[in-house]
Amino acid sequence: MRILCVLLPHFPWRCEVRRNPTLAGKPALVVQSKDVAGSPKLVLDWAPELDGLQTGMPLQQALALHGQAALISADIPCYRAAFHEILDALEHISPLVEEADLACAYVGIDGLQLIYPDDNAIIAAVRAAVPEAFLPRMGIAGNKFLAYLAARRSPPGGHQVFPGDAAPLLKDLPCDVLPVSLKSLEKLREFGLKTLGQVTTLPTGPVQSQFGPEGKRIWELAAGIDNTPLYPRMMETAREESATLPSVTVSLEAILFTVETLLRRVFDSLISKGMGVRSLDLWTRTWNAEQWERTIRFKEPAMDLKNALARVKRILEDYPQPGPVEQVGMKITGLGYPRGRQRSLFSDMRAREHLAEDIKQLESRLGNPQIYKVKEVEPWSRIPERRYALTPTSR
Protein backbone atom coordinates (compact mmCIF):
# COMPACT_ATOMS: atom_id res chain seq x y z
CA MET A 1 0.00 0.00 0.00
CA ARG A 2 1.36 3.45 -0.87
CA ILE A 3 0.37 6.37 1.25
CA LEU A 4 0.73 10.09 0.86
CA CYS A 5 0.88 12.14 4.03
CA VAL A 6 -0.07 15.81 3.85
CA LEU A 7 1.08 17.97 6.77
CA LEU A 8 0.00 21.56 7.10
CA PRO A 9 2.44 23.19 9.52
CA HIS A 10 1.20 26.19 11.53
CA PHE A 11 -2.29 25.57 10.21
CA PRO A 12 -4.21 27.58 12.88
CA TRP A 13 -1.87 30.54 12.44
CA ARG A 14 -2.14 30.40 8.64
CA CYS A 15 -5.96 30.26 8.95
CA GLU A 16 -5.78 33.43 11.04
CA VAL A 17 -3.53 35.12 8.47
CA ARG A 18 -5.92 34.14 5.70
CA ARG A 19 -8.71 35.79 7.68
CA ASN A 20 -6.65 38.82 8.61
CA PRO A 21 -3.72 39.35 6.16
CA THR A 22 -2.25 42.16 8.31
CA LEU A 23 -1.01 39.47 10.73
CA ALA A 24 1.44 38.14 8.13
CA GLY A 25 5.05 38.57 9.26
CA LYS A 26 4.07 39.75 12.75
CA PRO A 27 4.92 37.77 15.87
CA ALA A 28 1.67 36.22 17.12
CA LEU A 29 0.53 33.34 19.30
CA VAL A 30 -2.70 31.42 18.81
CA VAL A 31 -3.89 30.55 22.29
CA GLN A 32 -6.55 28.24 23.52
CA SER A 33 -8.05 27.62 26.95
CA LYS A 34 -9.78 24.48 28.11
CA ASP A 35 -13.53 24.94 28.31
CA VAL A 36 -13.49 25.41 32.07
CA ALA A 37 -13.72 28.89 33.47
CA GLY A 38 -10.44 30.12 34.89
CA SER A 39 -8.28 27.39 33.33
CA PRO A 40 -4.85 28.53 32.11
CA LYS A 41 -4.38 29.46 28.47
CA LEU A 42 -2.20 27.19 26.37
CA VAL A 43 -0.33 27.83 23.17
CA LEU A 44 -1.95 26.11 20.17
CA ASP A 45 0.16 27.60 17.40
CA TRP A 46 2.45 30.52 16.60
CA ALA A 47 3.96 32.48 13.75
CA PRO A 48 6.71 30.33 12.14
CA GLU A 49 9.44 32.86 12.82
CA LEU A 50 9.03 32.47 16.61
CA ASP A 51 11.21 29.71 17.98
CA GLY A 52 11.41 27.71 21.20
CA LEU A 53 7.65 27.16 21.39
CA GLN A 54 5.65 23.96 21.71
CA THR A 55 1.98 23.11 21.29
CA GLY A 56 0.32 22.92 24.70
CA MET A 57 2.91 25.17 26.34
CA PRO A 58 1.44 27.47 29.06
CA LEU A 59 0.97 31.00 27.74
CA GLN A 60 3.05 32.50 30.57
CA GLN A 61 6.02 30.41 29.54
CA ALA A 62 5.57 31.40 25.88
CA LEU A 63 5.33 35.09 26.77
CA ALA A 64 8.55 34.81 28.74
CA LEU A 65 10.23 33.92 25.45
CA HIS A 66 8.29 36.24 23.16
CA GLY A 67 6.77 39.00 25.27
CA GLN A 68 6.02 41.21 22.27
CA ALA A 69 3.88 38.62 20.48
CA ALA A 70 0.25 39.44 19.75
CA LEU A 71 -2.32 37.02 21.15
CA ILE A 72 -5.05 35.48 19.02
CA SER A 73 -7.80 33.35 20.55
CA ALA A 74 -8.12 30.04 18.75
CA ASP A 75 -11.23 29.56 16.64
CA ILE A 76 -11.29 25.78 16.42
CA PRO A 77 -14.59 25.45 14.45
CA CYS A 78 -13.14 27.80 11.83
CA TYR A 79 -9.87 25.81 11.56
CA ARG A 80 -11.79 22.57 11.40
CA ALA A 81 -14.06 23.89 8.67
CA ALA A 82 -11.01 25.04 6.67
CA PHE A 83 -9.32 21.66 7.12
CA HIS A 84 -12.48 19.80 6.05
CA GLU A 85 -12.55 21.90 2.89
CA ILE A 86 -9.01 20.69 2.15
CA LEU A 87 -9.98 17.08 2.90
CA ASP A 88 -12.96 17.41 0.54
CA ALA A 89 -10.59 18.65 -2.15
CA LEU A 90 -8.19 15.75 -1.49
CA GLU A 91 -11.09 13.34 -1.91
CA HIS A 92 -11.25 14.43 -5.54
CA ILE A 93 -7.75 12.99 -5.97
CA SER A 94 -8.34 9.73 -4.10
CA PRO A 95 -11.45 8.48 -2.31
CA LEU A 96 -9.27 7.17 0.54
CA VAL A 97 -8.58 10.17 2.74
CA GLU A 98 -7.98 9.84 6.47
CA GLU A 99 -8.22 12.80 8.82
CA ALA A 100 -5.48 11.88 11.29
CA ASP A 101 -5.39 15.12 13.20
CA LEU A 102 -6.05 18.81 12.62
CA ALA A 103 -3.62 19.62 9.77
CA CYS A 104 -2.50 16.03 9.12
CA ALA A 105 -4.13 13.80 6.50
CA TYR A 106 -3.25 10.49 4.87
CA VAL A 107 -4.26 9.68 1.31
CA GLY A 108 -4.28 6.16 -0.15
CA ILE A 109 -2.70 6.47 -3.61
CA ASP A 110 -2.74 2.87 -4.81
CA GLY A 111 -4.27 2.24 -8.23
CA LEU A 112 -4.20 5.85 -9.43
CA GLN A 113 -1.63 5.21 -12.20
CA LEU A 114 -4.11 5.75 -15.03
CA ILE A 115 -5.03 9.19 -13.74
CA TYR A 116 -1.68 10.18 -12.25
CA PRO A 117 1.11 8.32 -14.06
CA ASP A 118 3.78 9.08 -11.45
CA ASP A 119 4.32 10.55 -7.98
CA ASN A 120 5.03 14.00 -9.37
CA ALA A 121 1.60 14.10 -10.98
CA ILE A 122 -0.07 13.22 -7.67
CA ILE A 123 2.01 15.81 -5.80
CA ALA A 124 1.03 18.43 -8.37
CA ALA A 125 -2.64 17.51 -7.91
CA VAL A 126 -2.34 17.84 -4.11
CA ARG A 127 -0.60 21.20 -4.49
CA ALA A 128 -3.48 22.36 -6.63
CA ALA A 129 -6.04 21.08 -4.10
CA VAL A 130 -4.48 22.71 -1.03
CA PRO A 131 -4.47 26.52 -0.96
CA GLU A 132 -0.93 27.75 -1.58
CA ALA A 133 -0.85 29.77 1.63
CA PHE A 134 -0.82 26.60 3.73
CA LEU A 135 2.53 25.41 2.31
CA PRO A 136 1.83 21.68 2.60
CA ARG A 137 4.64 19.25 3.33
CA MET A 138 4.10 15.95 1.58
CA GLY A 139 5.60 12.52 2.00
CA ILE A 140 5.05 9.30 0.07
CA ALA A 141 5.95 5.90 1.47
CA GLY A 142 4.75 2.34 1.92
CA ASN A 143 2.98 2.95 5.24
CA LYS A 144 1.54 5.74 7.34
CA PHE A 145 4.48 6.16 9.71
CA LEU A 146 7.05 6.38 6.94
CA ALA A 147 4.85 8.73 4.92
CA TYR A 148 4.54 10.94 8.00
CA LEU A 149 8.31 10.98 8.52
CA ALA A 150 8.87 11.74 4.85
CA ALA A 151 6.43 14.66 5.08
CA ARG A 152 8.15 15.96 8.21
CA ARG A 153 11.54 15.87 6.46
CA SER A 154 10.32 17.63 3.33
CA PRO A 155 10.63 21.43 3.00
CA PRO A 156 7.51 23.66 3.25
CA GLY A 157 5.58 23.27 0.01
CA GLY A 158 7.82 20.38 -1.04
CA HIS A 159 7.71 16.62 -0.94
CA GLN A 160 9.84 13.59 -0.27
CA VAL A 161 9.46 9.95 -1.29
CA PHE A 162 10.75 7.17 0.94
CA PRO A 163 11.87 4.06 -0.92
CA GLY A 164 10.63 0.58 -0.01
CA ASP A 165 13.48 -0.13 2.39
CA ALA A 166 13.62 2.93 4.59
CA ALA A 167 15.59 1.38 7.46
CA PRO A 168 18.88 3.17 6.60
CA LEU A 169 17.04 6.51 6.59
CA LEU A 170 15.47 5.86 9.97
CA LYS A 171 18.43 4.69 11.98
CA ASP A 172 19.68 8.15 12.94
CA LEU A 173 16.27 9.65 13.69
CA PRO A 174 15.52 10.43 17.36
CA CYS A 175 13.04 8.22 19.23
CA ASP A 176 10.84 11.29 19.79
CA VAL A 177 9.41 10.88 16.29
CA LEU A 178 7.66 7.68 17.37
CA PRO A 179 3.89 8.13 17.72
CA VAL A 180 3.73 6.28 21.05
CA SER A 181 2.78 7.25 24.60
CA LEU A 182 4.79 9.86 26.47
CA LYS A 183 5.50 7.28 29.16
CA SER A 184 7.16 4.97 26.65
CA LEU A 185 9.21 7.82 25.19
CA GLU A 186 10.47 8.70 28.68
CA LYS A 187 11.28 5.06 29.33
CA LEU A 188 13.25 4.88 26.07
CA ARG A 189 15.27 7.87 27.23
CA GLU A 190 15.86 6.24 30.63
CA PHE A 191 17.21 3.15 28.87
CA GLY A 192 19.59 5.37 26.90
CA LEU A 193 17.88 4.57 23.60
CA LYS A 194 18.11 7.83 21.69
CA THR A 195 17.78 6.81 18.05
CA LEU A 196 15.55 4.42 16.14
CA GLY A 197 18.66 2.54 15.02
CA GLN A 198 19.52 1.76 18.67
CA VAL A 199 16.04 0.31 19.22
CA THR A 200 16.25 -2.00 16.21
CA THR A 201 19.60 -3.42 17.33
CA LEU A 202 17.75 -4.99 20.26
CA PRO A 203 15.76 -8.21 19.78
CA THR A 204 11.96 -7.75 19.75
CA GLY A 205 11.40 -9.92 22.84
CA PRO A 206 13.20 -7.80 25.46
CA VAL A 207 11.65 -4.57 24.06
CA GLN A 208 8.23 -6.15 24.29
CA SER A 209 8.81 -7.41 27.83
CA GLN A 210 9.94 -3.95 29.00
CA PHE A 211 7.26 -1.88 27.23
CA GLY A 212 4.33 -4.30 27.18
CA PRO A 213 2.08 -4.43 24.11
CA GLU A 214 3.45 -1.04 22.96
CA GLY A 215 6.94 -2.56 22.84
CA LYS A 216 6.16 -4.50 19.72
CA ARG A 217 4.85 -1.38 18.02
CA ILE A 218 7.90 0.63 19.11
CA TRP A 219 10.24 -1.95 17.63
CA GLU A 220 8.26 -2.28 14.41
CA LEU A 221 8.00 1.48 13.90
CA ALA A 222 11.70 1.88 14.56
CA ALA A 223 12.28 -0.72 11.84
CA GLY A 224 9.95 1.15 9.49
CA ILE A 225 7.11 -1.37 9.82
CA ASP A 226 3.64 0.08 10.34
CA ASN A 227 0.67 -2.16 9.72
CA THR A 228 -1.92 0.42 10.78
CA PRO A 229 -4.58 0.47 8.08
CA LEU A 230 -5.84 3.65 6.49
CA TYR A 231 -9.16 4.72 8.00
CA PRO A 232 -10.86 6.72 5.26
CA ARG A 233 -13.39 9.37 6.25
CA MET A 234 -16.92 8.07 6.41
CA MET A 235 -19.36 9.73 4.10
CA GLU A 236 -21.92 11.30 6.32
CA THR A 237 -24.42 14.06 6.04
CA ALA A 238 -23.18 16.77 8.33
CA ARG A 239 -25.19 19.84 9.01
CA GLU A 240 -24.08 22.95 10.75
CA GLU A 241 -26.17 25.64 12.37
CA SER A 242 -25.06 28.64 14.35
CA ALA A 243 -26.49 31.86 15.67
CA THR A 244 -25.11 35.01 17.23
CA LEU A 245 -26.95 36.13 20.33
CA PRO A 246 -28.38 39.68 20.29
CA SER A 247 -26.31 40.44 23.39
CA VAL A 248 -23.73 38.47 25.37
CA THR A 249 -25.33 36.43 28.10
CA VAL A 250 -24.62 34.04 30.92
CA SER A 251 -28.27 33.06 31.23
CA LEU A 252 -28.81 29.36 30.66
CA GLU A 253 -32.38 30.06 29.52
CA ALA A 254 -31.19 32.40 26.78
CA ILE A 255 -28.60 29.89 25.56
CA LEU A 256 -31.17 27.11 25.67
CA PHE A 257 -33.61 29.20 23.70
CA THR A 258 -31.00 29.69 20.97
CA VAL A 259 -30.17 25.98 20.99
CA GLU A 260 -33.89 25.22 20.69
CA THR A 261 -34.16 27.50 17.66
CA LEU A 262 -31.19 25.80 16.01
CA LEU A 263 -32.46 22.33 16.82
CA ARG A 264 -35.91 23.20 15.50
CA ARG A 265 -34.35 24.13 12.16
CA VAL A 266 -32.53 20.79 12.11
CA PHE A 267 -35.59 18.74 13.00
CA ASP A 268 -37.78 20.59 10.50
CA SER A 269 -35.49 19.39 7.74
CA LEU A 270 -35.19 15.87 9.13
CA ILE A 271 -38.85 15.13 9.76
CA SER A 272 -39.65 14.67 6.07
CA LYS A 273 -36.80 12.17 5.77
CA GLY A 274 -37.94 10.22 8.84
CA MET A 275 -34.50 10.64 10.39
CA GLY A 276 -33.32 11.63 13.84
CA VAL A 277 -30.15 13.06 15.39
CA ARG A 278 -27.67 10.47 16.63
CA SER A 279 -24.87 12.79 17.69
CA LEU A 280 -24.11 16.47 17.63
CA ASP A 281 -21.22 18.75 18.51
CA LEU A 282 -22.49 21.70 20.47
CA TRP A 283 -20.22 24.71 20.78
CA THR A 284 -20.35 28.19 22.16
CA ARG A 285 -18.03 31.14 21.84
CA THR A 286 -17.70 33.70 24.57
CA TRP A 287 -17.30 37.43 24.14
CA ASN A 288 -13.54 37.09 24.67
CA ALA A 289 -13.40 34.34 22.02
CA GLU A 290 -13.08 31.42 24.42
CA GLN A 291 -14.40 28.18 23.10
CA TRP A 292 -16.69 25.65 24.82
CA GLU A 293 -17.44 22.41 23.03
CA ARG A 294 -19.20 19.17 23.88
CA THR A 295 -20.12 16.16 21.81
CA ILE A 296 -23.55 14.80 22.66
CA ARG A 297 -24.38 11.27 21.62
CA PHE A 298 -27.82 9.81 21.85
CA LYS A 299 -28.32 6.16 22.73
CA GLU A 300 -31.07 6.06 20.14
CA PRO A 301 -31.54 8.73 17.46
CA ALA A 302 -33.47 11.63 18.97
CA MET A 303 -36.54 11.89 16.80
CA ASP A 304 -38.02 15.05 18.23
CA LEU A 305 -36.98 18.39 19.60
CA LYS A 306 -38.16 17.65 23.14
CA ASN A 307 -35.91 14.60 23.61
CA ALA A 308 -32.87 16.28 22.14
CA LEU A 309 -33.37 19.48 24.11
CA ALA A 310 -33.71 17.66 27.43
CA ARG A 311 -30.30 16.07 26.91
CA VAL A 312 -28.69 19.31 25.75
CA LYS A 313 -30.08 21.08 28.80
CA ARG A 314 -28.47 18.56 31.13
CA ILE A 315 -25.12 18.97 29.39
CA LEU A 316 -25.31 22.76 29.57
CA GLU A 317 -26.14 22.55 33.28
CA ASP A 318 -23.36 20.08 34.05
CA TYR A 319 -20.62 21.86 32.10
CA PRO A 320 -20.77 25.61 32.78
CA GLN A 321 -19.71 28.14 30.19
CA PRO A 322 -16.26 29.74 30.54
CA GLY A 323 -17.77 33.22 30.25
CA PRO A 324 -20.59 35.32 28.79
CA VAL A 325 -21.69 33.65 25.55
CA GLU A 326 -21.86 35.51 22.26
CA GLN A 327 -22.34 32.75 19.71
CA VAL A 328 -23.94 29.30 19.82
CA GLY A 329 -23.57 26.66 17.18
CA MET A 330 -23.94 22.98 16.54
CA LYS A 331 -22.80 20.46 14.05
CA ILE A 332 -24.97 17.43 13.50
CA THR A 333 -22.39 14.71 13.06
CA GLY A 334 -24.62 11.68 13.07
CA LEU A 335 -28.03 11.09 11.65
CA GLY A 336 -30.00 7.90 12.04
CA TYR A 337 -33.31 6.23 11.55
CA PRO A 338 -35.44 5.29 14.56
CA ARG A 339 -34.41 1.97 15.99
CA GLY A 340 -37.05 -0.66 15.35
CA ARG A 341 -38.25 -2.31 18.49
CA GLN A 342 -37.79 -5.78 17.17
CA ARG A 343 -39.35 -8.53 19.17
CA SER A 344 -36.85 -11.15 20.04
CA LEU A 345 -37.31 -14.84 19.41
CA PHE A 346 -35.57 -15.27 22.72
CA SER A 347 -37.75 -13.00 24.78
CA ASP A 348 -36.52 -14.64 27.98
CA MET A 349 -32.99 -13.56 27.19
CA ARG A 350 -34.04 -9.94 26.65
CA ALA A 351 -36.06 -9.99 29.84
CA ARG A 352 -33.06 -11.34 31.73
CA GLU A 353 -30.81 -8.61 30.34
CA HIS A 354 -33.28 -5.94 31.42
CA LEU A 355 -33.63 -7.52 34.84
CA ALA A 356 -29.85 -7.69 35.29
CA GLU A 357 -29.59 -4.02 34.33
CA ASP A 358 -32.29 -3.06 36.85
CA ILE A 359 -30.60 -5.04 39.60
CA LYS A 360 -27.26 -3.41 38.88
CA GLN A 361 -28.86 -0.02 39.14
CA LEU A 362 -30.52 -0.96 42.42
CA GLU A 363 -27.23 -2.16 43.86
CA SER A 364 -25.35 0.90 42.73
CA ARG A 365 -27.91 3.03 44.56
CA LEU A 366 -28.27 0.95 47.71
CA GLY A 367 -24.79 -0.53 47.93
CA ASN A 368 -24.88 -4.12 49.11
CA PRO A 369 -26.30 -6.99 47.07
CA GLN A 370 -30.05 -6.70 47.13
CA ILE A 371 -31.28 -9.54 44.94
CA TYR A 372 -30.01 -13.10 45.16
CA LYS A 373 -30.35 -16.13 42.97
CA VAL A 374 -30.37 -19.77 43.97
CA LYS A 375 -27.21 -21.50 42.85
CA GLU A 376 -26.39 -25.19 42.88
CA VAL A 377 -23.35 -25.72 45.09
CA GLU A 378 -23.28 -29.46 45.79
CA PRO A 379 -26.62 -30.72 44.48
CA TRP A 380 -25.50 -34.29 45.08
CA SER A 381 -24.76 -33.70 48.77
CA ARG A 382 -26.58 -35.78 51.39
CA ILE A 383 -26.53 -32.75 53.65
CA PRO A 384 -29.52 -30.62 52.56
CA GLU A 385 -28.07 -27.20 53.46
CA ARG A 386 -25.00 -27.86 51.29
CA ARG A 387 -26.91 -28.39 48.05
CA TYR A 388 -27.86 -24.82 47.19
CA ALA A 389 -26.86 -21.32 48.17
CA LEU A 390 -28.14 -17.83 47.49
CA THR A 391 -25.63 -15.76 45.57
CA PRO A 392 -25.89 -12.10 44.58
CA THR A 393 -27.24 -11.87 41.02
CA SER A 394 -24.44 -9.53 39.99
CA ARG A 395 -21.70 -12.10 40.75
Next chain:
Amino acid sequence: MVADTGKTLRADAYKPVNAPEPLKVEENAAGQPAAIRIKRRQAVATIEDKWRLDDEWWRAEPISRIYYNVLLASGQRLVLYKDLITGAWYQQEY
Protein backbone atom coordinates in the same frame (compact mmCIF):
# COMPACT_ATOMS: atom_id res chain seq x y z
CA MET B 1 -7.90 3.84 51.24
CA VAL B 2 -10.33 2.55 48.65
CA ALA B 3 -13.94 2.39 49.76
CA ASP B 4 -15.62 -1.00 49.66
CA THR B 5 -17.77 -1.06 46.58
CA GLY B 6 -19.59 -4.16 47.75
CA LYS B 7 -18.42 -5.94 44.61
CA THR B 8 -15.75 -8.09 46.25
CA LEU B 9 -16.49 -11.78 46.15
CA ARG B 10 -16.74 -12.73 49.80
CA ALA B 11 -17.92 -15.86 51.56
CA ASP B 12 -20.46 -13.78 53.46
CA ALA B 13 -21.98 -12.68 50.17
CA TYR B 14 -23.44 -16.18 49.98
CA LYS B 15 -26.53 -17.10 51.94
CA PRO B 16 -27.46 -20.68 52.73
CA VAL B 17 -30.67 -22.16 51.40
CA ASN B 18 -32.64 -24.65 53.47
CA ALA B 19 -30.64 -24.05 56.63
CA PRO B 20 -31.92 -26.13 59.58
CA GLU B 21 -34.22 -24.30 61.99
CA PRO B 22 -34.23 -25.16 65.69
CA LEU B 23 -37.40 -26.87 66.87
CA LYS B 24 -38.79 -27.79 70.26
CA VAL B 25 -39.54 -31.52 70.31
CA GLU B 26 -40.81 -33.78 73.04
CA GLU B 27 -39.23 -37.19 72.86
CA ASN B 28 -40.76 -40.48 73.89
CA ALA B 29 -38.97 -43.14 75.90
CA ALA B 30 -37.30 -44.45 72.75
CA GLY B 31 -35.90 -41.01 71.97
CA GLN B 32 -38.25 -40.54 69.02
CA PRO B 33 -40.35 -37.40 68.47
CA ALA B 34 -43.68 -37.57 70.33
CA ALA B 35 -44.80 -33.98 69.95
CA ILE B 36 -43.47 -30.74 68.51
CA ARG B 37 -44.04 -27.12 69.38
CA ILE B 38 -44.49 -24.68 66.54
CA LYS B 39 -46.56 -21.89 68.08
CA ARG B 40 -48.59 -24.59 69.86
CA ARG B 41 -48.03 -28.17 70.88
CA GLN B 42 -48.86 -30.72 68.22
CA ALA B 43 -48.65 -34.44 68.73
CA VAL B 44 -46.90 -36.66 66.26
CA ALA B 45 -49.48 -39.08 64.82
CA THR B 46 -47.14 -41.32 62.81
CA ILE B 47 -43.48 -41.58 61.98
CA GLU B 48 -43.66 -42.35 58.28
CA ASP B 49 -39.95 -42.67 57.60
CA LYS B 50 -36.66 -42.54 59.44
CA TRP B 51 -33.07 -42.49 58.21
CA ARG B 52 -29.65 -41.76 59.59
CA LEU B 53 -27.07 -39.44 58.08
CA ASP B 54 -23.41 -39.63 59.08
CA ASP B 55 -20.98 -37.48 57.18
CA GLU B 56 -17.79 -35.48 57.47
CA TRP B 57 -16.64 -37.75 60.25
CA TRP B 58 -13.09 -36.82 59.38
CA ARG B 59 -13.65 -33.21 60.35
CA ALA B 60 -13.54 -31.51 63.72
CA GLU B 61 -17.30 -31.11 63.64
CA PRO B 62 -18.70 -34.29 62.16
CA ILE B 63 -22.33 -34.58 61.08
CA SER B 64 -24.50 -37.22 62.68
CA ARG B 65 -28.26 -36.89 62.40
CA ILE B 66 -31.40 -38.98 62.51
CA TYR B 67 -34.12 -37.68 60.20
CA TYR B 68 -37.81 -38.35 60.78
CA ASN B 69 -40.58 -37.82 58.28
CA VAL B 70 -43.55 -37.35 60.57
CA LEU B 71 -47.29 -36.85 60.16
CA LEU B 72 -48.74 -34.58 62.83
CA ALA B 73 -52.12 -34.99 64.39
CA SER B 74 -53.22 -31.91 62.44
CA GLY B 75 -52.47 -33.72 59.18
CA GLN B 76 -49.34 -31.66 58.44
CA ARG B 77 -46.23 -33.47 57.21
CA LEU B 78 -42.82 -32.43 58.53
CA VAL B 79 -39.20 -33.48 58.17
CA LEU B 80 -37.17 -33.05 61.34
CA TYR B 81 -33.92 -34.38 62.66
CA LYS B 82 -32.07 -34.89 65.90
CA ASP B 83 -28.44 -33.85 65.97
CA LEU B 84 -26.82 -36.87 67.62
CA ILE B 85 -23.80 -34.85 68.70
CA THR B 86 -25.55 -31.96 70.43
CA GLY B 87 -28.90 -33.66 71.03
CA ALA B 88 -30.79 -30.68 69.57
CA TRP B 89 -33.79 -30.94 67.24
CA TYR B 90 -34.17 -29.12 63.93
CA GLN B 91 -36.71 -28.82 61.18
CA GLN B 92 -35.39 -29.07 57.62
CA GLU B 93 -36.77 -29.95 54.20
CA TYR B 94 -34.90 -32.88 52.76
